[in-house]
Amino acid sequence: MRRYRIADIYLNLYAKECYYKKEFQDFLWDERIERTEDSKTVSICIEEMNQNNSVENGTVLLESKQLTVYDEIDKYTIIYHVTNCGVSYVLSKQKKEAHIYVNGNVYNDEILQYAIRDAFFFYMQQYGCIVVHSASFIYKERAWLFSASAGTGKSTHVDLWKKSGYQIEDLNGDLAALYITESNEVMATGLPWCGTSGIYQNKVARLGGIIFLRRSDAVTITPLKQELGSLFLLARCITPNWTQETAGENAKIVENIVKHVPTAILYCTKEPCSAECAKHYIDSTL
Amino acid sequence: MKLAEGYLIKEIAGSYALIPIGQNVVDAKNILSTNETGFFILQQLKNEISVNDLFHAICEEYEATEDEWQQITTDMLSFLSALREKKLLCE
Numbered sequence: 001m002r003r004y005r006i007a008d009i010y011l012n013l014y015a016k017e018c019y020y021k022k023e024f025q026d027f028l029w030d031e032r033i034e035r036t037e038d039s040k041t042v043s044i045c046i047e048e049m050n051q052n053n054s055v056e057n058g059t060v061l062l063e064s065k066q067l068t069v070y071d072e073i074d075k076y077t078i079i080y081h082v083t084n085c086g087v088s089y090v091l092s093k094q095k096k097e098a099h100i101y102v103n104g105n106v107y108n109d110e111i112l113q114y115a116i117r118d119a120f121f122f123y124m125q126q127y128g129c130i131v132v133h134s135a136s137f138i139y140k141e142r143a144w145l146f147s148a149s150a151g152t153g154k155s156t157h158v159d160l161w162k163k164s165g166y167q168i169e170d171l172n173g174d175l176a177a178l179y180i181t182e183s184n185e186v187m188a189t190g191l192p193w194c195g196t197s198g199i200y201q202n203k204v205a206r207l208g209g210i211i212f213l214r215r216s217d218a219v220t221i222t223p224l225k226q227e228l229g230s231l232f233l234l235a236r237c238i239t240p241n242w243t244q245e246t247a248g249e250n251a252k253i254v255e256n257i258v259k260h261v262p263t264a265i266l267y268c269t270k271e272p273c274s275a276e277c278a279k280h281y282i283d284s285t286l
Numbered sequence: 287m288k289l290a291e292g293y294l295i296k297e298i299a300g301s302y303a304l305i306p307i308g309q310n311v312v313d314a315k316n317i318l319s320t321n322e323t324g325f326f327i328l329q330q331l332k333n334e335i336s337v338n339d340l341f342h343a344i345c346e347e348y349e350a351t352e353d354e355w356q357q358i359t360t361d362m363l364s365f366l367s368a369l370r371e372k373k374l375l376c377e
Contacts, residue, residue, distance in 0.1 A: 061308055061309075062308045062309045062311070062312050063309065063312065064312045225300075226299040226300060227298075227299050227300040227301030228301065229299070230298045230299035230301060231298070231301055231303055231317055231319055234298065234303070234305065234317060235316070235317050241305070241306070241307050241308070241311045242307065242308050242311075243307060243308065244294050244307060246307075247294040247296075247305050247307040248294060248296065251294070251296050251298045251303075251305065254298065254299075255298050255299045258299055259299070
C-alpha cells in the first residue's frame, strides 16, 4: 500500500507495483509525519478481475458511450464500454472505499487512471472538495483558476502570462481541487491528474479567484456577481452530479466558495493584451 | 403536467437554478437559471399539477388581486411554453 496526500485528503492505494504511476510520486505522504486521528481518507484497491465482478440488482443511473453507472443498494458499479479496456470499478456507499477490477492480461492503462481519478473525486466531494476543469497558476501567493470548455484556450492564456514575463508558477494544466478550511479560507490544490497538459504540481495555495474565459475579438473583463459566478462555477465542476444529493453537494460547496472569492468573465483573444487585462483585474483584487 | 426527471431545483447564492443530474449531464443539458417566480413554479412542478391548480398556487403565494390574474395567466403560460420547448415538461 502507498499513501498519498491530495487536496488535504489521504489516498490509500492498494495495488501491485505495476499499477503505480509516476505522476503520483510527488503526492506521496511522508509516513514519518504524524497524522491526526480524524484525517480524511479514501481507500482504493486495485484487484484482479474475476467472474464475480458483475452487476447484480442495479438500475442504470447514467449511460454514455464510454461507460454505464449502475446504482445498487450499497454501491455504484461503473462498467466501461471501451473495447478491451479490462477495467471496471465499484464505489461503496457506506465507506469511502473503491475497488477497481483489472484484467491483468489485457487492460487499458488510460482507463485505469480515469477509474482511480474518478473514484477519488467521488469521495473528495463527500469531504467538501470540488474539482474544477481549469488551467491554474500561483501568482503573488494566490492561486488563480482559468476555466472554460475544452478548446477555448485555457493553456494558451496561461502561456500568454509566461510570454509576457509575469511571475507565475504552474499549479495544474487541466484540473484544480478547491475546498474551504475551518477558518473559511478557500484553498486550491494541484492534483496528479492533468489531462494531456503534462502540467501538475503538489502545491496548495489560497484561492485568489476564478476567471471564466470566452473567446472574443475584443479584450475585456467583467466581474461577476455571486449568483452568476456560482452558476458558472457549478457548470465547470467535474465532481459527480449523478444524483440529487451529489448535485446538491456540489452546489453547496460552490455557493460557499463564491462567497469568499471573486469571479469574473474574461473575453479574450490570443494576444498578450488578454493576459495584461487579466493581470490588471487580478492586481486590483489583491 | 410535471417537471421532467433528472433535475435538481436549487437556490444557489441568490440565483435560482435548474441543475441537470445523472443522464441529463451525459446528454449535455445546461444549467438553467430563472427568477423567484419561475423557481416557485418549478417547485410546484415537482409533483403532478394541473394548469388550473398551478395558477391558484401562484395567486395564493403572491396574494394576487383580481386585476393581476390576466397578467399572471399570460406569464405562467409563457413560462410553461418555454419549459415545453426545452422538453422539461412531462404531460
